[in-house]
Amino acid sequence: MAQSKRKKRMFNVILPLIKKQTQLVGYEIEDLNGRSISYDLTRMLKGKGALIRFYLTVKDDIGTATANQFELMPYHTKRMVKKGTDYVEDSFVTKCKDTNVRIKPLLVTRRKVSRAVKKALRDKAREELSIWAASKDSQELFEEILRNKIQKELSLKLKKIYPLSLCDIRMLETTK
Numbered sequence: 675m676a677q678s679k680r681k682k683r684m685f686n687v688i689l690p691l692i693k694k695q696t697q698l699v700g701y702e703i704e705d706l707n708g709r710s711i712s713y714d715l716t717r718m719l720k721g722k723g724a725l726i727r728f729y730l731t732v733k734d735d736i737g738t739a740t741a742n743q744f745e746l747m748p749y750h751t752k753r754m755v756k757k758g759t760d761y762v763e764d765s766f767v768t769k770c771k772d773t774n775v776r777i778k779p780l781l782v783t784r785r786k787v788s789r790a791v792k793k794a795l796r797d798k799a800r801e802e803l804s805i806w807a808a809s810k811d812s813q814e815l816f817e818e819i820l821r822n823k824i825q826k827e828l829s830l831k832l833k834k835i836y837p838l839s840l841c842d843i844r845m846l847e848t849t850k
Contacts (some may be wrong), residue, residue: 723750
């Protein structure tokens, strides 16, 4: 018996977080359900090497993508950490309104600093980011990171401990 050939087609998918639309290939629109796609934000964020991953859901023959991971590219972080400076990293899981999120902040000081200053920066950043995440849902968190809102607020609060040359979120991902 002969099998009928199925032809792949292009389906439109809406990315509401970055206000874009893209096309994906598949046999049926339902095949796209549960798929994940990556989108490079380097041009959109003016040279800040970043990648965002979306999770696709199909409802009423319309594909919609919700963000589930934001990540700064390693080449961008290496470029920001200069000789004669220190960097502070952290990784922790905290609750937001609809799910748990893993946040990895990256803080770069202007000069070499002591271990006590690094610890104070790390602890204050963790405290502020936990408070910030608890009051918002996950999509609002991604929006504020793309608009650079939380990074500015965090930098102003951490400046009282030690002035920073860079205050950024290296990674934000939702956990199931």
